[in-house]
Amino acid sequence: MQRVKRFFLLTTGVTIAILAVMASMQFVKRTVTRSDQDYLNLFRQVIGTVDKSYVEKVEPKKLMQSAITGMLASLDPHSAYLPPEPFKEMNIQMSGSFGGLGIEITMKDGKLTVVSPIEDTPAFRAGIKPNDHIAKIDDKPTRGLTITEAVNRMRGKQGTKVTLSILREGSPTPLVFPLVRATIQTKSLKFRTLEPGYGLVRISHFQQHTGDEVVAALDKLRGQNDGTLKGLIIDLRNNPGGLLESCTQVAGRFIGDRLDNGLIVSTRGRLPDANQQLTASIGPKEPPYPIVVLINGGTASASEILAGALQDHKRAIVMGTQSFGKGSVQSVITLRDGAGLKLTTALYYTPSGRSIQAKGITPDIVVGNIDLKEAKKQTTPEFHEKDLDGHMIVPEKGDTQPPSPATRPSTPAKPDGELAGDYQLFRALELLRGLDVMAVAPLPRKNDRHNPR
Known part of the structure; x- marks a missing residue:
């Protein structure tokens, strides 16, 4: 009887394990085969939940733009959504004239990092160098900012001031650079x-x-x-x-x-x-x-x-x-509202x-x-x-x-x-x-x- 009981327990355990594996396989199958419509419904559900329950009221436009920005940022460091004003400034920059400090920036290990200062600009003359990590812009930390948000903080009217706090390899303390914004006529x-x-x-x-x-x-x-x-x-x-x-x-x-x-x-x-x-x-x-x-x-x-x-x-x-x-x-694609998609x-x-x-x-x-x-x-x-x-x-x-x-x-x-x-x-x-x-x-x-x- 004991032997039968053990056999029953063994077979029951095996049966449960098989059922668990089958259930897991079905779950994986459902997950893998989830349709695009399912994900769109999920997106709507999340947007609706945030709109209804978040501690503060959030503008739907901001939510949508943030979702688009995050989607493109997940692809690679160079694909990006450009709202109308930054998109306009990018086109102006390619023509050789734009406002700002004169810094090419990117993200490295989640940090805002200088690729290169542009010659004969405020950043170049101040001594900012490639691989400098921009830790603060006017005493506001840059961690968590997107490149577009950081650029918007550094841009401004000609003659206005902005201070960058820089962390540089080999420097024991942050380097502080008080800069004056300029309309930069770059020389090719x-x-x-x-x-x-x-x-x-x-x-x-x-x-x-x-x-x-x-x-x-x-x-x-x-x-x-x-x-x-x-x-x-x-x-x-x-x-x-x-x-x-x-x-x-x-x-x-x-x-x-x-x-x-x-x-x-x-x-x-x-x-x-x-x-x-x-x-x-x-x-x-x-x-x-x-x-x-x-x-x-x-x-x-x-x-x-x-x-x-x-x-x-x-x-x-x-x-x-x-x-x-x-x-x-x-490829730069112009969108309907004057914004741009860099893909x-x-x-x-x-x-x-x-x-x-x-x-x-x-x-x-x-x-x-x-x-x-x-x-x-x-x-x-x-x-x-x-x-x-x-x-x-x-x-x-x-x-x-x-x-x-x-x-x-x-x-x-x-x-x-x-x-x-x-x-x-x-x-x-x-x-x-x-x-x-x-x-x-x-x-x-x-x-x-x-x-x-």
Whole structure:
């Protein structure tokens, strides 16, 4: 009898376990197969509950906008809902004129972080640096703010004041920066002759007229050097990107010829129109003088595309440190109420098929920035796209990895004059001088050129 009882208990236990598993499987099945309509009903239920029971009355418009903002923020760091005013300001910024402090910001580990200050702006002149964490805006903590909310707090009328409290790696106490807001007329680029025959073009941002400005700068540099350049440095450090069209115009000045337009970048996405190949346009090209492109952790997006295209086509030597790795394409869609939707729709690939996303461009020659007065490398670490919360990850399969970079000596020869404060620029000019002495140009002959398709 006892044996029967045990058997009964055993079979009963097994039966209960089987029923529990079956119930669990049915629950999982119901959860997985929940329809879109079920989720819409759930959304309405939550909105209705908040509207009815929350401790304070909340405007339905605010609830809806917050829901949209949260939905897009959950996708990746660059997709966003832009209310009418920020959307209008973004369009103005792309034209080269906008109000504010001049800081490109993002979210890193839930913290408001500087990607790069824009040259000749209040933030740049005050000494704000890439990777600075903005802890407070006018004594109000930034934790929990969205990028749009933070931007709205930093914007204001020209001449009004705002104070940023910054946490910086290596600084034991917060750094306080009292700033005055300005209507910022950003300059797309600067140029100058470093020494006879050698020119520098510093592109700080890709705007509507950057392509034309580069052509004009190169013509003026030639005029300053008896009509000929022996070498050129294109400085893309702390360039946060901008308009892709302007980037391809600049690249097209150096890539391609009469027989071959030359691939600059390709994009790949889900929709057919997201899959494109952008090539250099037919037109005047620069002579095959040596070029060095300078990049660092603040080099992002369109500036990475330019560096990658020149590197893949063997048209330039890339020098500096690893770039940021922002290799996603954002399509900007105008909504009915004047707001905008910035949505990631594709990924960028260099001419050889390398993905930029969360990887960046690896320099051919790694040269860190060095404080020549102290003869040591700066200790402030750079951060990149791969450090951002929710960044997109591209599988390694199919990627062509760049060659292993060479590393420059850590103990520099000390330059004189205006190059004394910029070791990377000094080493770039030193390399151009060496190429000139050796009569070596980095552009191969047509039949030898690596011309990926």
